[in-house]
Amino acid sequence: MSAESNLIPLLNTAEEDVNRQMQICNACRYCEGFCAVFPAMTQRLEFNKADIHYLANLCHNCGACLHACQYAAPHEFDVNIPRAMAKVRLQTYIDFAWPKKLGALYQRNGVTLALSSGLALCLFLILTLLIQGNLFTKIEGGNFYHIFSHNTLVALFGSVFVFSFLALLVGVVHFWRKVTPKEEKRQQEPLPAMLQAGKAALTLKYLDGGHGQGCNNEDDAYTLSRRRFHHLTFYGFMLCFAATSVATLYHYIGWEAPYPVFSLPVMLGIIGGLGLLVGPAGLLYLNYKRHPDHGDQAQRPMDRAFIVLLFMISLTGLLLLCVRETTLMPLMLALHLGFVMAFFLTMPYSKFAHGFYRSAALFKSYLERFKEKKSQ
Amino acid sequence: MIDVLVIGGGNAALCAALMAREAGASVLLLEASPREWRGGNSQHTRNLRCMHDAPQDVLVDAYPEEEFWQDLLKVTDGKTNEELARLVIRESSTCRDWMRQHGVHFQPPLSGALHVARTNAFFMGGGKALVNAYYRSAERLGVQIRYETPVEDLEIKDGRFVAALIPERQVNGVHLAAERIEAKSCVLAAGGFESNRDWLREAWGQNERGEYPSDNFLIRGTRFNTGTLLKRMLSLGADRIGDPTQAHMVAIDARAPLYDGGICTRIDCVSLGVVVNKEGERFYDEGEDFWPKRYAIWGRLVAQQPEQIGFSIIDSKAVGHFMPPVFPGSKADSLEQLADQLELPRETFLRTLQRYNKACRSGSFDHTKLDDCATEGITPAKTHWARPIDTPPFYGYALRPGVTFTYLGLKTDATAAVHFANQPSKNLFVAGEMMAGNVLGKGYTAGVGMSIGTAFGRIAGHNAALSCLDRQPV
Numbered sequence: 001m002s003a004e005s006n007l008i009p010l011l012n013t014a015e016e017d018v019n020r021q022m023q024i025c026n027a028c029r030y031c032e033g034f035c036a037v038f039p040a041m042t043q044r045l046e047f048n049k050a051d052i053h054y055l056a057n058l059c060h061n062c063g064a065c066l067h068a069c070q071y072a073a074p075h076e077f078d079v080n081i082p083r084a085m086a087k088v089r090l091q092t093y094i095d096f097a098w099p100k101k102l103g104a105l106y107q108r109n110g111v112t113l114a115l116s117s118g119l120a121l122c123l124f125l126i127l128t129l130l131i132q133g134n135l136f137t138k139i140e141g142g143n144f145y146h147i148f149s150h151n152t153l154v155a156l157f158g159s160v161f162v163f164s165f166l167a168l169l170v171g172v173v174h175f176w177r178k179v180t181p182k183e184e185k186r187q188q189e190p191l192p193a194m195l196q197a198g199k200a201a202l203t204l205k206y207l208d209g210g211h212g213q214g215c216n217n218e219d220d221a222y223t224l225s226r227r228r229f230h231h232l233t234f235y236g237f238m239l240c241f242a243a244t245s246v247a248t249l250y251h252y253i254g255w256e257a258p259y260p261v262f263s264l265p266v267m268l269g270i271i272g273g274l275g276l277l278v279g280p281a282g283l284l285y286l287n288y289k290r291h292p293d294h295g296d297q298a299q300r301p302m303d304r305a306f307i308v309l310l311f312m313i314s315l316t317g318l319l320l321l322c323v324r325e326t327t328l329m330p331l332m333l334a335l336h337l338g339f340v341m342a343f344f345l346t347m348p349y350s351k352f353a354h355g356f357y358r359s360a361a362l363f364k365s366y367l368e369r370f371k372e373k374k375s376q
Numbered sequence: 377m378i379d380v381l382v383i384g385g386g387n388a389a390l391c392a393a394l395m396a397r398e399a400g401a402s403v404l405l406l407e408a409s410p411r412e413w414r415g416g417n418s419q420h421t422r423n424l425r426c427m428h429d430a431p432q433d434v435l436v437d438a439y440p441e442e443e444f445w446q447d448l449l450k451v452t453d454g455k456t457n458e459e460l461a462r463l464v465i466r467e468s469s470t471c472r473d474w475m476r477q478h479g480v481h482f483q484p485p486l487s488g489a490l491h492v493a494r495t496n497a498f499f500m501g502g503g504k505a506l507v508n509a510y511y512r513s514a515e516r517l518g519v520q521i522r523y524e525t526p527v528e529d530l531e532i533k534d535g536r537f538v539a540a541l542i543p544e545r546q547v548n549g550v551h552l553a554a555e556r557i558e559a560k561s562c563v564l565a566a567g568g569f570e571s572n573r574d575w576l577r578e579a580w581g582q583n584e585r586g587e588y589p590s591d592n593f594l595i596r597g598t599r600f601n602t603g604t605l606l607k608r609m610l611s612l613g614a615d616r617i618g619d620p621t622q623a624h625m626v627a628i629d630a631r632a633p634l635y636d637g638g639i640c641t642r643i644d645c646v647s648l649g650v651v652v653n654k655e656g657e658r659f660y661d662e663g664e665d666f667w668p669k670r671y672a673i674w675g676r677l678v679a680q681q682p683e684q685i686g687f688s689i690i691d692s693k694a695v696g697h698f699m700p701p702v703f704p705g706s707k708a709d710s711l712e713q714l715a716d717q718l719e720l721p722r723e724t725f726l727r728t729l730q731r732y733n734k735a736c737r738s739g740s741f742d743h744t745k746l747d748d749c750a751t752e753g754i755t756p757a758k759t760h761w762a763r764p765i766d767t768p769p770f771y772g773y774a775l776r777p778g779v780t781f782t783y784l785g786l787k788t789d790a791t792a793a794v795h796f797a798n799q800p801s802k803n804l805f806v807a808g809e810m811m812a813g814n815v816l817g818k819g820y821t822a823g824v825g826m827s828i829g830t831a832f833g834r835i836a837g838h839n840a841a842l843s844c845l846d847r848q849p850v
Contacts, residue, residue: 027640027702030422030502033483042487045700067508068501070419070638074412077633211481211500220508 009049014087018052021079024071031065033210036200036365037081038065043368053095054179056088057361060206062215063294064222073293086296093353096178098170105349106302114305114342114350118312122338126331135330142258142324144333150251153337157344164347171348172356179364193366200366201359204230218289229282233310234355236275240317243269258324269317276314280307306351312339378404378520379844380837381540381559383527383605385409386416387503387826388808389565390510391833392840393519394478396563399841403519404559406540408526408566409600415507416567417597417781417809417825420638422486422503423496424830425823427469434482437494441465444495447821451672455817463790464815464824467831472497475830479509488644488699491668496823503826527566527605532612535796537562537804560844561803563836564794565829568782568809569603570623571595571635576779579620585682589777592684594628596778599635606785606810615787615795618813624820625675628778630685631703643773644698646674647761648743649690650732651775653681656715656724658732663760665746672820679777686775687718689729691767697743705771714770733764781825783813792836803843805836 011019022041025031032038037058044051061082071077090106097103129135129147139146145153200206207215207227214224247257247265259266284307287300316336323332346352380396382389385407393405407414427444428435444465448456472482481500485493499506514521524547531538540562542555569575576590583589610616632641647667650658651674660677664670678686708714715725731754739748741763751758786794786806793800808829815828 023700023704024640024702026700027642028502028638029486029488029699030499030505030639032486033481033498033500039487045696064501064505068505070502070504070636071640075636210483213481220505221512 011049011052012091014084014091015049015052018056018084018088019047021077021081021084022047022052022055024077024079025065025081028071030070031068031081034064034068035060035062035206035210036362037085040365040368043372050179050181052088053092053175054361054364056085057092057175057357058365059085059089060204060215060358061086061295062207062209062226063291064209064216066291066293067216067220080293082295083293086299089354089357090296090299090302092175092357093171093349096171096175096357097349097353098167098174102167102349105346109302109305109346109350114309114346117346118309118339118342120338121341122335125334125338129330129334135334136327137330138325138327139329142329143256144320144324144329145257147330147333148337150256154248157337157341160341160344161347164344167348168353168356171353172360175357176360176364179361188367188371190363190367193363193370196366197359197362200362201355216291216294217286218291225282226286229279229286231279232275233279233283233307236272236277236279236314237310239268239272240276240314241272243272261321266321270321273314273318273321276310277318280311280314283307284311302351309339309343309346309350313343378402378557378559379561380404380840381537381557381562382406382565382837382840383540383562384416384565384567384808384810385414385521385523386565386567386808386829387418387421387507387510388829388833388836389416389563390418390507390514391830392563392565392805392807392837393514394510394517395834395837396841397514397517397519399838399845401561401841401844403514404557405514405519405521406525406527406542406557407521407523409523409598411523413598413600414511414523415504415598416601418507418829419504420502420597420636421499421506421823421826422639423489423492423498423823424472424475424826425468425495425821426472426497426827427465429469432472432497434484434497435494439495441469444468447495448815448824451819451821452815452817453819455819457814459790460788461815463835464828464831467834468827471830471834474834475506478513480506481509491666492822526600529608530562530605530612531556532796532804535799535801535804537801561840562805563792563833563840564605564609564786564804564806564810565808565833565836566605566810567598567601567603568623568812569606569620569784570597570601570779570782571599572602572604575603575607575620579784580679587683589679589684592776593625593679594630594632594637594641594776594778595635596626596628596632596637596641596780597635601781601809603782609786609794613796615798616784617787617811618783618785618817620782620784622783622813622816622818623675624672624780624783624816624825625679626671626778626780627674627678627686627688627775629701629703630774630776632776632778637778640702641778642671642699643688643701643775644671645690645694645701645771645773646671646688648694648698649688649765650729650758651686651688652720652725652728653687654683654685654720656720656722656728658728658754658756659686661756661759663750663758663762665760668822674775675777675779678775684777687720688773688775689714689765690771691765692769692771693763693767695771701773705773707769707771709768709770711765711770714772718772718774729765732758732762733766736762736764780820781809781812783816783818785809785811785813787811788814788832790835791839792832793839803840805840807832807836 071079094103213222320332379401382405483500529541539558544554580590628641706717735751735754
């Protein structure tokens, strides 16, 4: 079961460390019940570059295997799977980023980058408004299309979003091809595996610890808080996205903004926005409380940047709703659009990518499982 | 004064502490190791051998008391105590709900361990996850826990525990003064003496070749089981049980670390090939029985060989049919090269392999049952899974005896009381490796160490609590 069997690429330090640790884990296997990584590991005797990137993205960084590990430091084997996997994951994001040169952004990704890009965009928008002379103008009914026309926004955000989404997709498809051997691609009905992978991703199955009590955060005790805050974040985000989509649809069928509070787009936005406020706040708190040995410390700025950006999008969005009939509306609109634009721009080069690569890895793991069942 | 003092920090000690606390006693637990090494050998365990009369969550079919007892009788060659053994067996059928209450999770058998799906319940995440769960539960219930607090001596008066003595010591660069800790009762659960190199040397002595065999032993578990307290108890006149050379001993990878190599250092391909000693000769039937039933005798077998080393030899036919070893084996395209790599005498090695290959009677190979592939006309025979070693590449793994835990301990009874001149102490109890020799005179069967530790830990803790309340032990 090796992808790229005709050519064996050399492993870098991070990959070699996963290889080393997987040899230890494969001879131990105590953690098999925690997540999908270890069952996938047991189907291999050797770990090539493709396997290592696949397993790294399958790892949810839940921490369970680290606290249960008889070979964790101070043991001389120094096994720390969550950390080793996290380091390779960053490598995956960099290697498969498209266009390739922009992958380097991952190395400089941090709170600073996200906030400064966000603020720069805000400033840009504020300047535009100043030129137009209506930064502190009260707009009757709170219609922000009086400030930026619907078409301007669609053109600006639509094009950036489409580019970013495609760039991300190119990366994930490239990753998928790399980790899936040719012979595996044809012979299998993908739907059952896809459904299972979708379910695992949408329920965050692998943050439940295998026993339903959750993953680890600050110590060896299990907690469901990360799973719950992540759900709030993800589903909050999706509701906000749905709100924007519904509003766009309304616009094209002739019902133009602003919409009343009890309309579908605004309600979706409020509920989603609250989720996207509480979720990231909780995740950020957990991130600061996180056991120092979990994952790669060097990536925490990237994680936090992403979380903070999501929080700011939601905060400015909800504030915009509150002040939409006051003179503060144009300013708040500029801030909100600035953060959204920063998010769209950095989508393929930020933590946002983790959901896509992980879903692909989950899909592969279920394909393997179904294949194994069939062959038994 | 504290009610119950528990000395030790592994499974048996934690079971005792939890039970004593649940019975209403105030409990102090002293662990010799730092927090990160806590749990003794329990951190390396993975399952509990359990009696059950019908399928039970992760356990399939049934494993009745009588069958468990017969298994124990067989592996110990009768060197066991039926009353205590049956007590352990029965306790193993009822203790798991209690374990769950304290946060232990069970899972179906791990891949590569399906043969024990019927007899053994696996801890999710292994023994360290279990130990973590017990410590969390103990802290929650108000058990006081102190790490880096090794007990050096006990004060015993007329067969009663009075106090434990802790020497002065350095902890993280801080000098701590000697301490004397009194308690109304005490549970000893501080492990065997496997990590005491001097004691091992004394026990195993010198062999006919002039070697000290134990110098080549590796210890699979904790470096903190130095047997200090066990030795002290024996010299204080506690009744003893067991032979100091008897232990749970398996053949492990010779490159394993000196301590804490745990499960991953085992070599699981013995029954798929042959094993030769330093002189290139075979010395035991590699296919006598299923590997899980035989792995526990190979440590001793290797210990009896010159320089206490053996070499498991397989060919490419075996690859993928056993648990992957943690370190890569020596790999060669010919047996000559393999002999050179392993520094074995070429001629003898080749002659041994040729003889073996010729002696392999053709049969239908099936590693999942006792198949009909056996040798004919060689000694020792290989009675199952004998296939010629003829398909390169060839692989070799050097083996050393790996001690899991020693069986010399304190004699006890069904109340877990320590005995002095055949009289049970009223307030001093023992559990875990310090008394496992009562049930295991020799040999081993997977998961039974945890069954003994859990059963006697619970009994000892409960009775220690009762003795503080001046009630009779049960």
